Amino acid sequence: xxxxxxxxxxxxxxxxxxxxxxxxxxxxxxxxxxxxxxxxxxxxxxxxxxxxxxxxxxxxxxxxxxxxxxxxxxxxxxxxxxxxxxxxxxxxxxxxxxxxxxxxxxxxxxxxxxxxxxxxxxxxxxxxxxxxxxxxxxxxxxxxxxxxxxxxxxxxxxxxxxxxxxxxxxxxxxxxxxxxxxxxxxxxxxxxxxxxxxxxxxxxxxxxxxxxxxxxxxxxxxxxxxxxxxxxxxxxxxxxxxxxxxxxxxxxxxxxxxxxxxxxxxxxxxxxxxxxxxxxxxxxxxxxxxxxxx
Amino acid sequence: xxxxxxxxxxxxxxxxxxxxxxxxxxxxxxxxxxxxxxxxxxxxxxxxxxxxxxxxxxxxxxxxxxxxxxxxxxxxxxxxxxxxxxxxxxxxxxxxxxxxxxxxxxxxxxxxxxxxxxxxxxxxxxxxxxxxxxxxxxxxxxxxxxxxxxxxxxxxxxxxxxxxxxxxxxxxxxxxxxxxxxxxxxxxxxxxxxxxxxxxxxxxxxxxxxxxxxxxxxxxxxxxxxxxxxxxxxxxxxxxxxxxxxxxxxxxxxxxxxxxxxxxxxxxxxxxxxxxxxxxxxxxxxxxxxxxxxxxxxxxxxxxxxxxxxxxxxxxxx
Numbered sequence: 077x078x079x080x081x082x083x084x085x086x087x088x089x090x091x092x093x094x095x096x097x098x099x100x101x102x103x104x105x106x107x108x109x110x111x112x113x114x115x116x117x118x119x120x121x122x123x124x125x126x127x128x129x130x131x132x133x134x135x136x137x138x139x140x141x142x143x144x145x146x147x148x149x150x151x152x153x154x155x156x157x158x159x160x161x162x163x164x165x166x167x168x169x170x171x172x173x174x175x176x177x178x179x180x181x182x183x184x185x186x187x188x189x190x191x192x193x194x195x196x197x198x199x200x201x202x203x204x205x206x207x208x209x210x211x212x213x214x215x216x217x218x219x220x221x222x223x224x225x226x227x228x229x230x231x232x233x234x235x236x237x238x239x240x241x242x243x244x245x246x247x248x249x250x251x252x253x254x255x256x257x258x259x260x261x262x263x264x265x266x267x268x269x270x271x272x273x274x275x276x277x278x279x280x281x282x283x284x285x286x287x288x289x290x291x292x293x294x295x296x297x298x299x300x301x302x303x304x305x306x307x308x309x310x311x312x313x314x315x316x317x318x319x320x321x322x323x324x325x326x327x328x329x330x331x332x333x334x335x336x337x338x339x340x341x342x343x344x345x346x347x348x349x350x351x352x353x354x355x356x357x358x359x360x361x362x363x364x365x366x367x368x369x370x
Numbered sequence: 371x372x373x374x375x376x377x378x379x380x381x382x383x384x385x386x387x388x389x390x391x392x393x394x395x396x397x398x399x400x401x402x403x404x405x406x407x408x409x410x411x412x413x414x415x416x417x418x419x420x421x422x423x424x425x426x427x428x429x430x431x432x433x434x435x436x437x438x439x440x441x442x443x444x445x446x447x448x449x450x451x452x453x454x455x456x457x458x459x460x461x462x463x464x465x466x467x468x469x470x471x472x473x474x475x476x477x478x479x480x481x482x483x484x485x486x487x488x489x490x491x492x493x494x495x496x497x498x499x500x501x502x503x504x505x506x507x508x509x510x511x512x513x514x515x516x517x518x519x520x521x522x523x524x525x526x527x528x529x530x531x532x533x534x535x536x537x538x539x540x541x542x543x544x545x546x547x548x549x550x551x552x553x554x555x556x557x558x559x560x561x562x563x564x565x566x567x568x569x570x571x572x573x574x575x576x577x578x579x580x581x582x583x584x585x586x587x588x589x590x591x592x593x594x595x596x597x598x599x600x601x602x603x604x605x606x607x608x609x610x611x612x613x614x615x616x617x618x619x620x621x622x623x624x625x626x627x628x629x630x631x632x633x634x635x636x637x638x639x640x641x642x643x644x645x646x647x648x649x650x651x652x653x654x655x656x657x658x659x660x661x662x663x664x665x666x667x668x669x670x671x672x673x674x675x676x677x678x679x680x681x682x683x684x685x686x687x688x
Binding site for chain 1: 406409410413414420421425428487490492493494497501502503507508512515516519522527561592593618629640648649657658660662664665668669672676
């Protein structure tokens with residue numbers, strides 16, 4: 077048996093010296109430890125959401141004896157932040173992240189498309205502005221944006237989504253690169269058929285860019301969904317799941333109602349994990365590395 | 371695009387245009403202009419309102435009192451609180467630099483090391499690649515909650531471990547302690563900080579031609595030598611890009627302080643101070659002046675480092 081294993085190992089690692097093998101075994105052990113810490117954290121918060129409130133306060137790390145699924149019902153019934161219950165927070169999270177992501181990606185796409193494919197006065201200026209904005213390390217403009225958003229009166233309202241309509245940034249650069257490399261002959265076929273500019277964009281060029289647009293959409297969505305700082309400042313009366321949980325946490329410390337908090341946390345985690353499982357390869361390969369050479 | 375232009379200009383060159391043709395061309399041009407405007411009008415408006423005006427107003431606010439009167443006093447107060455007796459902002463600067471140095475001297479080598487083993491297809495490497503990326507996509511609230519539970523005063527496992535190893539007082543609270551809290555938050559940022567940079571780094575390594583490494587392997591090069599003498603020079607452009615990004619954050623570096631200490635217990639950083647002033651309805655003009663000061667100081671440093679790294683990048687030929 078042992079000789080079988082050692083033969084298998086020898087075959088598998090025949091290219092390695094003993095020293096190299098030891099280095100890889102140590103690295104593997106460290107990686108496994110790291111993986112354990114990450115998976116444990118996520119499982120722990122799901123398990124904590126199913127625990128008895130009293131048991132959690134005595135032993136937060138023990139396994140639950142019975143699973144209290146009613147914690148989720150309780151979370152929906154009793155979790156209140158600024159007059160919003162968990163259902164409303166979920167709703168706020170949904171419109172905020174889907175709406176914000178859609179507007180942000182739509183604006184980057186239209187801007188990138190026009191700048192890459194059409195000649196018009198100011199085209200170079202737009203491109204240069206996009207690059208300059210990305211490279212200028214300006215800090216501390218938060219007070220000024222805060223003042224503006226409150227004086228425009230778009231705080232705690234769906235109008236806050238207007239702040240997402242920026243066409244510049246990393247997404248612009250990636251999509252600009254994409255559209256520049258797409259041949260215009262696709263569009264010419266449409267032009268000969270008498271199609272207008274909008275039709276060419278929507279029916280011919282946009283479908284070609286869809287894989288890139290989709291992965292940018294997913295990455296942006298995850299970012300907005302998890303963001304707790306922006307909504308905390310700009311939507312105090314319409315808490316999203318992330319801000320609601322943050323605010324409830326300070327209260328939970330007093331009420332000792334942690335399992336309900338973890339039920340809400342699990343709700344935050346699930347959509348992102350589902351998206352990630354389905355689009356893992358796209359997310360990993362398509363976008364993040366796209367903008368960098370090397 | 372050029373083809374498109376040729377298409378619309380063709381009739382002009384070949385035959386004399388009738389009035390009708392001219393109207394068609396004019397109409398088409400008008401339609402195209404309308405199309406271009408429609409495509410960029412919203413993001414352009416956003417740029418003027420939420421970027422340009424915000425930035426200009428941010429500078430103006432640094433030279434105004436709360437009532438709108440012009441003054442250099444606010445900026446003077448910032449300088450006073452850095453170099454004067456109070457020197458609290460100097461402490462924030464110290465904490466900020468800890469996060470910054472951590473990203474360069476701890477995270478960069480760690481990420482390079484992890485990327486190397488993933489690139490060398492360590493057993494289960496695809497699984498590990500996902501695991502290292504997970505903290506970037508799952509809400510940090512999830513990770514912070516457990517982490518805080520681990521360090522909780524009294525029965526947190528890490529607290530118990532530290533108490534027994536270093537013989538510390540049993541009632542110590544690591545999350546509310548001017549000496550330890552900032553380091554505990556720093557360890558948290560290391561634990562969850564691999565994310566995108568790791569993906570970029572493995573991506574860069576995967577683009578190295580295999581023959582190069584095979585030649586090294588034939589020469590009997592060890593792991594460490596292979597990484598430092600062959601791989602690192604080959605992924606230098608990516609490495610410098612990541613360094614530039616890290617340097618851009620020299621004065622904005624911070625941890626998730628909102629979820630940990632709210633800047634208390636000697637953990638405050640510059641960017642979190644500005645955020646907290648806004649969150650708590652503090653002095654927005656002072657916060658703007660702080661931003662202005664550190665942008666003015668940071669700009670030449672960041673641009674200088676960028677130029678230097680670019681020059682280094684050009685100097686290395688392979």
